[in-house]
Amino acid sequence: MGVSISFVSATTEELDRAEQDPSWADQFHGELYSGDLYPMPGRLYGGPDRDFAGLQFLFDEAELSLEFVMDGFQILEDGTLFGWTAEQIDGVARELRATPWERLASHYDPERMAKQDVYPNMWRFDPEGRLDGLEATYEELVAFFGEAADRGLGAFMSFSF
Known part of the structure; x- marks a missing residue:
């Protein structure tokens, strides 16, 4: 399974309640993914899944301010659930x-990423395929953050390991 990060949209009210009542947030977040539909209808959902560290490498190299594991606010003490306010989502969006994929792709360095053990450290095995995968994940993130910002939503970010 591996380590992954995912986002699902949340209202300001849900995030406020989650901050005040982490046990409610844990249960509510789980319910968003239960049942036959994934996630619940009407919820925006986006990766970066297992590509978070590869994208973070590119973000850092391109000097973008987004930091998956540092942004947002911690909801659960075990570090598995965070909240991102509508303002944070809007800023990231x-x-x-404003950042075309080509700007990030120009920093792609599979040899250096492998040497730095950037998760999931498969950069040497299929460098072009991994770059294509990062691009698809990036486009998914742009769409998620953009649509969430357009709707005035925040998000829950889960960190699974």
């Missing part, structure tokens, strides 16, 4: 929309 603006930055991502």
Whole structure:
């Protein structure tokens, strides 16, 4: 399974309640993914899944301010659930929309990423395929953050390991 990060949209009210009542947040977040539909209808959902560290490497190299594991606010003490306010989502959406993929791709260095053990450290095995995968994940993130920002939503970010 591995380590992954995912986002699902949340209202300001849900995030406020989650901050006040982490046990409610844990249960509510789980319910968003239960049942036959994944996630619940009407919820925006996006990766970066297992590509978070590869994208983070590119973000850092391109000097973008987004930091998956540092942004947002911690909801669960075990570090598996975070909240991102509508303002944070809007700021990230603006930055991502202003950053063409080509700017990030110019920093792709599979040899260096492998040497630095950037998770999941498969960069040497299929460098072109991994770059294509990062691009698809990036486009998914741009769409998620953009649509969430357009709707005035925040998000829950889960960190699974």
